[in-house]
Amino acid sequence: MSKLYVFGIGGTGSRVLKSLTMLLAAGVKINADEVVPIIIDPDLAAADLTRTVKLMQDYVKVRDRINVDNSAKNSFFKTKINMDIIPSGRIPVQNTKDSSFKEYIGLSLMKDEKGDESPNYALASMLFSQKNLNATMEVGFKGNPNIGSVVLNQFSFSDEFKAFTSSVKADDRIFVISSIFGGTGASGFPLLVKEIRKPKGKNENELIRNVPIGAVTVLPYFDVKNDEDSEIDSTTFISKAKAALSYYDVNLKEVNSLYYIADKETKAYENSEGGATQRNEAHFVELAAALAVVDFAAQQDNSFATIDGRVQNPTYKEFGIKNKTEQIIFNDLCDTTNLTIKKPMTQFLLFCKYLNEQFNESYRIQPWAMDHKIDDNFVRQQYFQSDLAGIKKAYLEWLQEMSNNTRAFSPYDLSEKKNDVYGMIKGELPAKGRIFESNNYALFEDKLNSIQNKATDSSSKALHYFMELFYLGTEELVKSKFRI
Amino acid sequence: MFETIFSWFDSLFGDNLAEHLAGRGFSPEIGDYDYINTNLFDVCGIVGLVTATLLCVFFYYLWNPAYGKRWKWYLMLGTVAVINLIVGWAIPYTDLINENINVGEGLTVSGLDCFMFGFSDLIISAVFFFIISCIIKWGSTGNKYIPF
Numbered sequence: 322m323s324k325l326y327v328f329g330i331g332g333t334g335s336r337v338l339k340s341l342t343m344l345l346a347a348g349v350k351i352n353a354d355e356v357v358p359i360i361i362d363p364d365l366a367a368a369d370l371t372r373t374v375k376l377m378q379d380y381v382k383v384r385d386r387i388n389v390d391n392s393a394k395n396s397f398f399k400t401k402i403n404m405d406i407i408p409s410g411r412i413p414v415q416n417t418k419d420s421s422f423k424e425y426i427g428l429s430l431m432k433d434e435k436g437d438e439s440p441n442y443a444l445a446s447m448l449f450s451q452k453n454l455n456a457t458m459e460v461g462f463k464g465n466p467n468i469g470s471v472v473l474n475q476f477s478f479s480d481e482f483k484a485f486t487s488s489v490k491a492d493d494r495i496f497v498i499s500s501i502f503g504g505t506g507a508s509g510f511p512l513l514v515k516e517i518r519k520p521k522g523k524n525e526n527e528l529i530r531n532v533p534i535g536a537v538t539v540l541p542y543f544d545v546k547n548d549e550d551s552e553i554d555s556t557t558f559i560s561k562a563k564a565a566l567s568y569y570d571v572n573l574k575e576v577n578s579l580y581y582i583a584d585k586e587t588k589a590y591e592n593s594e595g596g597a598t599q600r601n602e603a604h605f606v607e608l609a610a611a612l613a614v615v616d617f618a619a620q621q622d623n624s625f626a627t628i629d630g631r632v633q634n635p636t637y638k639e640f641g642i643k644n645k646t647e648q649i650i651f652n653d654l655c656d657t658t659n660l661t662i663k664k665p666m667t668q669f670l671l672f673c674k675y676l677n678e679q680f681n682e683s684y685r686i687q688p689w690a691m692d693h694k695i696d697d698n699f700v701r702q703q704y705f706q707s708d709l710a711g712i713k714k715a716y717l718e719w720l721q722e723m724s725n726n727t728r729a730f731s732p733y734d735l736s737e738k739k740n741d742v743y744g745m746i747k748g749e750l751p752a753k754g755r756i757f758e759s760n761n762y763a764l765f766e767d768k769l770n771s772i773q774n775k776a777t778d779s780s781s782k783a784l785h786y787f788m789e790l791f792y793l794g795t796e797e798l799v800k801s802k803f804r805i
Numbered sequence: 806m807f808e809t810i811f812s813w814f815d816s817l818f819g820d821n822l823a824e825h826l827a828g829r830g831f832s833p834e835i836g837d838y839d840y841i842n843t844n845l846f847d848v849c850g851i852v853g854l855v856t857a858t859l860l861c862v863f864f865y866y867l868w869n870p871a872y873g874k875r876w877k878w879y880l881m882l883g884t885v886a887v888i889n890l891i892v893g894w895a896i897p898y899t900d901l902i903n904e905n906i907n908v909g910e911g912l913t914v915s916g917l918d919c920f921m922f923g924f925s926d927l928i929i930s931a932v933f934f935f936i937i938s939c940i941i942k943w944g945s946t947g948n949k950y951i952p953f
Contacts, residue, residue, distance in 0.1 A: 688947060688950060
């Protein structure tokens with residue numbers, strides 16, 4: 322498979338894309354040469370969106386400094402996130418900033434020559450409540466998919482969408498991430514897949530009609546606090562989900578693999594209609610939804626059959642965990658999930674903790690750094706000080722947020738414990754070391770020093786040796802200490 | 806070889822002790838003084854070389870500390886020095902208190918001479934440790950830049 326286009330629609334779409342980016346940074350294997358992220362969200366200022374776009378941009382910058390060909394031994398940042406096709410990472414939604422919905426649909430123009438209300442006016446007034454018609458759209462559709470389904474029709478005319486369609490090849494795949502209980506995701510998802518599977522002759526790129534499409538639709542997994550001034554009301558989440566599911570059951574036939582995920586255990590977030598205040602803490606459901614992308618990419622080509630835009634054998638999947646618990650650790654996950662995420666996430670966490678807790682004390686005195694010009698000059702570079710540091714900070718925050726949420730995903734003890742570095746996986750004791758073997762970060766240094774000759778230098782890729790060294794070092798550590 | 810090295814310090818511990826350490830004693834067979842005893846310079850020199858080598862190998866290849874490298878190297882250096890100070894003092898001092906030192910009529914050795922020989926042994930073994938460090942440190946994964 323060549324490219325995997327991943328659409329993230331609305332706030333949930335952005336947050337799942339963020340989880341996917343984290344997994345790719347950690348080196349989770351995905352059966353795709355490139356991942357092309359595309360966010361659809363009218364809320365430009367949404368904190369979840371801006372966090373995700375920044376993360377993906379940092380990922381690209383870091384990856385540009387690493388050799389990732391087949392000879393490379395490093396798997397961190399291995400998969401390419403392609404932001405060349407759509408550099409902003411977004412498909413813009415026009416004319417939502419300073420207008421209400423009724424202005425958008427031109428309600429005032431729906432009058433006949435005499436100035437009387439035309440049938441169109443009557444129809445619009447019947448389909449949409451006054452509240453809907455007067456709603457502003459600057460921060461999105463505020464949980465109203467009926468508004469979104471009208472406004473989002475425009476995205477197919479955008480240059481970004483045309484760039485997407487013209488770049489798709491026969492061996493590419495498409496995946497769509499959305500929530501079913503919001504406004505943007507619930508409306509955007511069916512619109513998008515119908516646009517892709519348009520009848521023959523309607524698509525500029527006919528190949529796209531038969532490309533495999535996967536989707537994860539996220540059912541309610543959080544609440545919001547009651548706020549009379551807000552249009553967001555979590556008591557309507559379930560009813561909206563039911564309505565959307567009824568629609569999908571009858572009308573959504575364009576998807577080859579449809580994944581569902583939800584959680585009954587919920588936490589009440591602050592009630593934010595959108596904008597910079599819509600910054601929800603990361604949730605395990607978003608990580609699991611990102612795993613749907615990985616699962617979809619892993620399917621064999623012959624498991625999909627789409628003829629003339631018609632899906633022949635759709636599959637439907639749900640996500641489950643082994644043990645019902647409010648604090649999920651690795652032992653509570655199924656073996657297949659652990660096989661996918663445990664090793665890479667643990668390796669990357671060790672790397673990030675070392676950078677946070679020990680690196681500044683070590684790089685001036687350790688041979689693994691002194692022999693390869695990892696010095697004050699290296700540390701001052703943007704790619705280290707800003708790009709890689711941004712990813713590290715985001716990863717640690719992401720883990721912390723998931724561990725604080727309900728239901729929590731807290732497989733790690735994230736506190737700084739220099740005397741018990743390898744006690745970080747909850748529910749598991751680290752293996753005892755051999756005689757004379759160091760412990761804690763001293764062992765980390767020993768590993769790095771002893772394997773430094775296995776990591777290759779690259780004069781053109783400034784971060785290559787550094788990432789390869791830490792990948793190999795953390796790989797040895799997780800093998801010896803955690804038996805992964 | 807070791808006798809030559811120790812001779813650079815004989816002003817510290819005196820000619821009389823030097824003669825004893827070189828093996829000089831009274832031989833009843835010939836009825837005169839001659840070099841009939843074990844050369845204790847060689848014994849102390851070998852002990853110094855072996856302790857310096859063993860502690861060097863231990864530091865660079867077994868212990869190979871990740872942190873506090875420099876002061877731990879100094880600790881090893883100090884250990885080598887102290888061991889050889891004791892060895893260098895104890896060997897002649899044992900002979901002294903057992904009245905086994907007899908290098909000539911009226912030629913005496915004092916306890917201070919023995920201690921100063923131990924001090925000379927300390928210096929020489931420390932130098933051995935430093936030289937061996939400079940040679941074998943390059944094979945160490947974690948301490949190739951210690952002491953410099």
